[in-house]
Amino acid sequence: MDCDSTAPDIKNIRNLLHPSQGTISVLADVTDASALEWLRLYYQPPTALAASSAYTFVTMTLQSGITYGATVGPFSSPGTLSYYVQARDVRGNQAQSSTTPLTVITDYDQVWLPIIMR
Secondary structure (H helix, E strand, C coil): CCCCCCCCEEEEEEEEEECCCCCEEEEEEEEEEEEEEEEEEEECCCCCCCCCCCCCCCCCCEEEEEEEEEEEECCCCEEEEEEEHHHEECCCCEECCCCCCEEEEECCCCCEEEEEHH
């Protein structure tokens, strides 16, 4: 009987900025001994006034090999966008990455310019 109790391994999280579209693609390398049930990118959109808006998620899809990705945006409001990756395998084991903040700045012409703050 196969009894996998190990959570998925989430590594190498990175983002690709698409300033002309106002979007951010997040990529992550994810492995697991069992098949993945789902892989989600949770994000809190930037808001100018309320830093307490709820997180929402999009499903990450396989890009190549062990790399999964999702794109969020466009964002028209300045503020901090925070995101993390969460994975669950078919055995119910879950893993979550740490939260990554990005500062999104927009100018008066609504040109989107993200700056990564670490």
